[in-house]
Amino acid sequence: MQCDYYDAGVCRSCTLMGRPYPLQLSGRVQHVRDLLAAAGDVTWLPPVESPEADYRNKAKMVVGGTAEEPTIGLLDRTGRAVDIRGCGVCTPGVRAVLPVLAEFIGTAGLTPYDVAARRGELKYLLVTDSPDGRVMVRFVLRSQEALPRLRKHLPALLRRLPQLEVVSANLLPEHKAVVEGDREVVLTEASTLPMRVGDHVLHLRPQSFFQTNTTVAAALYRQARAWTQELGPASVWDLYCGVGGFALHCAGEDRDVVGVETSPEAVASARLSAREAGLARVRFEVGDAGSFARAAPDVPELVVVNPPRRGLGAQLGRWLEASRVRHVLYSSCNATTLASDLAAMPSLRPRVARVLDMFPQTAHQEVAVLLERD
Incomplete structure (x- = not known):
C-alpha cells in the first residue's frame, strides 16, 4: 500500500507502510510463533489475511x-x-x-x-x-x-x-x-450503531469497545464458533465479553453461555443483541472477570477470554490454572502478554492457534489459541 502522508513524513503511525504485505504478514506470524515457542507443540492454522487498505472501521x-x-x-x-x-x-x-x-x-x-x-x-x-x-x-x-x-x-x-x-x-x-x-x-x-458481523448484529453504544477490523473480526468469531462446535461444551463463559461477539457466536440450543464485562454500556448492547437473536440461554452480567470467576459456585466446560493488551492479570490467571476448566479459548491482541499468561498457566497447554491480521501496515497482531488442560 502506498500512502502520501507516510511518504511525506506527515504520519508514521503505520510503521510498516511500504513493506510488501506478504512480508508484513509472515513477519507477524513468525513473531507470534517465536513468542509462544516455549508453550510447547502447537498446531498453527494458516493466518487470516486482511485487506491492506480501507479496513479501519x-x-x-x-x-x-x-x-x-x-x-x-x-x-x-x-x-x-x-x-x-x-x-x-x-x-x-x-x-x-x-x-x-x-x-x-x-x-x-x-x-x-x-x-x-x-x-x-x-x-x-x-x-x-x-x-x-x-x-x-x-x-x-x-x-x-x-x-x-x-x-x-x-x-x-x-x-x-x-x-x-x-x-x-x-x-x-x-x-x-x-x-x-x-x-x-x-x-x-438512536443510541446504538448496529454492526452486522458474521451471523449476528452487534449493537455498539458510544462508549463500547469493538474490534477495529470488521472483516477479520468476523473471521475471529467464526474460528471461535468452529472450535466451540468441535468441543461441544454444555456451558461457556465469555470473560471480557464486550458487546458479546464471542458469546453470541458460541451459543447453541443446548448450551448455557454467560458473558461478563465491566462496562454497563457494552452489557446493555450485548443483551439487546441476544434478545433480537432469540438466544434465551445466553445472558450477560456487569462485573469484573476475575471476581466473577472466583465467586461462581461451579465452573463451565469452556472459558473464552478476550482481555485488553495488558493480559489476564495475575488473579484470573491463577484461578484458571487452579480451576477444573477443561478448555480455554484465548483471543489476544498482544502476543507478549499472551506468552506471559501461558507461562503462568502450565496446566493449560496450547493445542491449536491462528494469527489473524487485524492491523495491516502495523506491527500489532491478533492471535487466537485453544488451550486444553493436561
Missing part, C-alpha cells in the same frame, strides 16, 4: 487548527496539528464523512482545543462505520459550552449526512492523554 481523529479551518488527524512530535482526513487505512465510509464534519465544525463554531494553551472546546472526532454504511460520530468536548450549538446545527448535519445513525458529545474536561471522558450525551434518537 473506527477513526480517532485529533481536531486542531481553527473552527474556520480545522485539521482532522493527529498531533506530530512537536505538538503541531496535522490533517490526515484522507487516511487510506480507514474505510471509505469513515473518509466520506470527515470533509462534511470539517465544514460543520465551522458552522457550529466548535473551537478546536489548543493543547499547549489549554483552551478551546473540540478535542477529538471519533467516527465509526458499520458494514451496512451507517455511521456513529462522537464529538469529544472540553465542556458543555458547545452543546447548544451542536443541537442547533445537528438537523442540518443529518440532512447532509443521512447515513449518520448516532451522534453524541463526550465530555472530557481534564487536560490529560486520554481520548474520551466518562460522560456521554447522545444527541440523536
Whole structure:
C-alpha cells in the first residue's frame, strides 16, 4: 500500500507502510510463533489475511487548527496539528464523512482545543462505520459550552449526512492523554450503531469497545464458533465479553453461555443483541472477570477470554490454572502478554492457534489459541 502522508513524513503511525504485505504478514506470524515457542507443540492454522487498505472501521481523529479551518488527524512530535482526513487505512465510509464534519465544525463554531494553551472546546472526532454504511460520530468536548450549538446545527448535519445513525458529545474536561471522558450525551434518537458481523448484529453504544477490523473480526468469531462446535461444551463463559461477539457466536440450543464485562454500556448492547437473536440461554452480567470467576459456585466446560493488551492479570490467571476448566479459548491482541499468561498457566497447554491480521501496515497482531488442560 502506498500512502502520501507516510511518504511525506506527515504520519508514521503505520510503521510498516511500504513493506510488501506478504512480508508484513509472515513477519507477524513468525513473531507470534517465536513468542509462544516455549508453550510447547502447537498446531498453527494458516493466518487470516486482511485487506491492506480501507479496513479501519473506527477513526480517532485529533481536531486542531481553527473552527474556520480545522485539521482532522493527529498531533506530530512537536505538538503541531496535522490533517490526515484522507487516511487510506480507514474505510471509505469513515473518509466520506470527515470533509462534511470539517465544514460543520465551522458552522457550529466548535473551537478546536489548543493543547499547549489549554483552551478551546473540540478535542477529538471519533467516527465509526458499520458494514451496512451507517455511521456513529462522537464529538469529544472540553465542556458543555458547545452543546447548544451542536443541537442547533445537528438537523442540518443529518440532512447532509443521512447515513449518520448516532451522534453524541463526550465530555472530557481534564487536560490529560486520554481520548474520551466518562460522560456521554447522545444527541440523536438512536443510541446504538448496529454492526452486522458474521451471523449476528452487534449493537455498539458510544462508549463500547469493538474490534477495529470488521472483516477479520468476523473471521475471529467464526474460528471461535468452529472450535466451540468441535468441543461441544454444555456451558461457556465469555470473560471480557464486550458487546458479546464471542458469546453470541458460541451459543447453541443446548448450551448455557454467560458473558461478563465491566462496562454497563457494552452489557446493555450485548443483551439487546441476544434478545433480537432469540438466544434465551445466553445472558450477560456487569462485573469484573476475575471476581466473577472466583465467586461462581461451579465452573463451565469452556472459558473464552478476550482481555485488553495488558493480559489476564495475575488473579484470573491463577484461578484458571487452579480451576477444573477443561478448555480455554484465548483471543489476544498482544502476543507478549499472551506468552506471559501461558507461562503462568502450565496446566493449560496450547493445542491449536491462528494469527489473524487485524492491523495491516502495523506491527500489532491478533492471535487466537485453544488451550486444553493436561
